[in-house]
Amino acid sequence: MHKDQMLTRRRALLAGATVLGAAGATGTARLLTADPPARPVRSVAAAAGPQAGVPPKPSAFRLRPMTGYSPPRGGPARTAVRGRPILRLSGRGTSMVLTFDDGPDPRYTPAILRTLREYDVRAVFFVCGEMAVDHKDLLREMADDGHVVGNHTWTHPLLTRLPRSRIRYEMERTCEVIADAYGEPPLWFRAPYGAWNRAAFQLGAELGMEPFAWTVDSFDWATPGTPTIVRRVEGNAAPGVIVLSHDAGGDRSQSVQALREYLPYLRDSGYHLTVPRRRST
Template sequence: METRLTRTGQRLAGLAILVAISAVIGTIVVVAARPHTQAAPPPAVVAPVTTPLPAKYVVLTFDDGPDPAYTPKVLEVLAKYDAKATFFEVGKNVAKHPELTKAIQAAGHSVQNHTWSHADLRHQTAAGFRKQVGDTDTAIKSASGTTPTCLRPPYGGVSATVRKRAKELGKELVLWTIDSRDWSKPGVAVIEKRVLSGVKSGAVILMHDGGGNRSQTIAALPGILEKLKAQGFGFRTLNC
């Protein structure tokens, strides 16, 4: 009797072990079958892509606009060659054509101060100087949303007094190193030659998009840009 009970107990114990093993296996299977609930790793941080400024560059500048006949054509050519420029604008022209100033700014160019009426600042009173510059600032700010920090004195007219007054208004005077003299309408080939002869990195090139017939400037601009780019020049804008 005792032997039978022992065998029965052994069988029951064995059965219990099998049941326990089956339960463990089932649990393992269930756990393995559950969907992955661990939080996904955070996305990789990608550094912002920035376009470095060109090491070899020129600064294209256009004076006396904006002009409804020529400024849009200048903008069209610049866009075609992916070139940026700085426009020194006459305040009264901005007041007449604020949409052009806005378009210049929207295209990524710089808009700066060239006085209200293209006045020679050497011959202005202190009050006249402030009005010529201040009224132009106001017109440009109204059209573009930005206030100029650079001032190009018409005719390149600079004196100790002009420098002092400009500084008091927080303006930096900007002239040029290459004068195309396109205002004299010498011909497309001459304008191109004047710009490209002796050009070097850092050159500030003076051209015009207003103040008269600028059709020769428009015609010369594609050749100028093509040759500058072929020589490895990039383009920077001025923000003083």
């Protein structure tokens, strides 16, 4: 099955895409001003992933919101072109962000949404267009629950291997699906495998999106076991951390169970799990 093959292809490009992701994600873009972390954050390198696929088929404990400015909707915002993605949030207090990539998948995304709802948490879902187009109901559920939906391209290709025209197509088509199903165009973009290039930054800005990476990779994509995922998230929890997890692209049952285990820990530890609000540019 195409969706389940994503995990196998992801492992195939582990070494190459990790290097590309690390190179493209050097430095930190600030959204807020920060208190120092309560404990050191052990950041990990960007995850690797599958090789660029064939041309896309026609369908194939919110606790406290972050302060900041959200630009008016109705079209792409005027966005500055960054030279690096946002890797972590800096701000007062103990805010963290949970993110989920590659979905939505009807086998796992609903369970993640139920858990987030149970703890009154908001998260960011970076969706792939080819998945979202067939599961618009899940994007509407995300909108109803107050989650943020970001753009993760249409087919999850390695952008550094694509011409500019194809990157634009991958972004634009996914923006259209999100705007239609979620009700608003996306303000955030995440490059597959964390592999960024100049075209991705420029085209994302043209479409009104900020580049959003991560601080901590849970490595759930490698299905290392629920206890390992939980240890990685809890062990790297700190103010400003952005956690990468997945709700599609393979068997995500471990990701679902891990969320149910580490979410109460993060809440009880005083972390404010929230979503980003962009300042004016």
